[in-house]
Amino acid sequence: GEDVEQSLFLSVREGDSSVINCTYTDSSSTYLYWYKQEPGAGLQLLTYIFSNMDMKQDQRLTVLLNKKDKHLSLRIADTQTGDSAIYFCAEGDTGRRALTFGSGTRLQVQP
Amino acid sequence: GAVVSQHPSRVICKSGTSVKIECRSLDFQATTMFWYRQFPKQSLMLMATSNEGSKATYEQGVEKDKFLINHASLTLSTLTVTSAHPEDSSFYICSAATGDNEQFFGPGTRLTVL
Numbered sequence: 001g002e003d004v005e006q007s008l009f010l011s012v013r014e015g016d017s018s019v020i021n022c023t024y025t026d027s028s029s030t031y032l033y034w035y036k037q038e039p040g041a042g043l044q045l046l047t048y049i050f051s052n053m054d055m056k057q058d059q060r061l062t063v064l065l066n067k068k069d070k071h072l073s074l075r076i077a078d079t080q081t082g083d084s085a086i087y088f089c090a091e092g093d094t095g096r097r098a099l100t101f102g103s104g105t106r107l108q109v110q111p
Numbered sequence: 112g113a114v115v116s117q118h119p120s121r122v123i124c125k126s127g128t129s130v131k132i133e134c135r136s137l138d139f140q141a142t143t144m145f146w147y148r149q150f151p152k153q154s155l156m157l158m159a160t161s162n163e164g165s166k167a168t169y170e171q172g173v174e175k176d177k178f179l180i181n182h183a184s185l186t187l188s189t190l191t192v193t194s195a196h197p198e199d200s201s202f203y204i205c206s207a208a209t210g211d212n213e214q215f216f217g218p219g220t221r222l223t224v225l
Contacts, residue, residue, distance in 0.1 A: 033214070042117075042204055042218035043155075088154065092214070098145045098157045099206075099214060 004091055006102035013110050018076040020105045022089035025070060029091040032065060033099065034074045037086045046074070046087075076107075084109045113139045115207050117217035124195055125225055132190045132220045134205030140185035141207035146178075149202040149219075161188040161205075195224045 003025045012018045024032070030051050035043040049056045049063045049072075056063045062075040072089055086106050090099040114137040124130050134144055142163045147155040159180050160168040167180035177199075179191040188207075192199055204219040 035216070040221070043206075043216040045213060045215060048213065098147075098160055100157075101154045103154045 004089060004100050004102035006087075006089060006105045008103065009106050009108070011108045011110060012079050014079060014081055016079055018074075018079045018083070018107055018109075020074045020076075020087050020089075020107065022072040022074075022102050023070055024072065024089075024091045024100075024102075026091055026093075026100070027070070028093050030093045031091070032063075032072050033090040033092070034061075034063065035088045035090060035101075037088065037104070039085075043088065079107075079109050081109045081111055083107060113137075113207070113209050113213070113215045115205065115215045115217040117203075117205060117220050119220060120218060121221045121223075123223045123225065126196055127194055129191055129193045130195055130222060132192075132203055132205075132222075134188045134190070134207070134217050136186045136207040136215075139207070139209055141188075141209070142185060144182060144188040144205055144207045145214075146180065146188070146190050147204045147206065149204060151202075155204060158190075192222065195222070197224045200224045 006022045033048040034046045037043050060077045064073045086104040088101050088104045090101045092099045116135045118133045144161040146158045148158050149155045158173045161180045161182040163182045169175045182188040200223050202219050206214045206216045208214045
């Protein structure tokens with residue numbers, strides 16, 4: 001079945017770059033997503049990438065996709081304390097089907 | 112981006128009662144909505160897929176008679192937890208998909224069953 005894995009925790013200093021990694025197993029994944037969840041809140045869609053792309057940049061966020069290795073990463077440049085949250089990667093084959101989520105990576109930004 | 116709302120945001124109920132949670136897509140129509148459940152410090156687990164005008168599709172291990180889903184319109188899906196018990200306490204999140212392959216999530220509903 002589908003499986004999405006992430007490391008559980010990442011700590012960085014304010015101003016540094018953060019890189020959150022994710023691996024997935026479903027080769028039919030069409031879209032790969034990054035969501036942010038702050039304590040007690042729902043999920044905020046940060047960005048998503050189509051599987052035929054290898055990079056997508058949106059302001060401070062850069063998504064890299066290695067489809068051969070089924071590896072996805074999210075780079076946050078100039079990380080701020082407000083970026084502290086849990087980041088989930090998720091995969092899906094179309095927008096009409098439910099997503100499979102990773103376990104989430106807790107990002108802690110030290111001032 | 113598109114907005115999905117949930118109501119209520121928090122609910123506390125007594126064991127044995129039923130609780131209804133609403134999920135609305137505010138500025139777009141969603142023929143399909145999804146209901147997820149999240150336990151503390153864990154990921155989201157899909158419970159069911161809600162299809163407008165037809166029966167919901169439940170994931171394995173999810174009791175359809177306990178978690179009733181109704182998707183009566185293109186902007187509203189409801190999840191009713193019937194005869195709730197303390198083990199049903201969780202964070203329930205819905206999502207709706209736009210035609211652009213984006214999925215937007217509601218803010219979640221925290222259910223506490225005493």
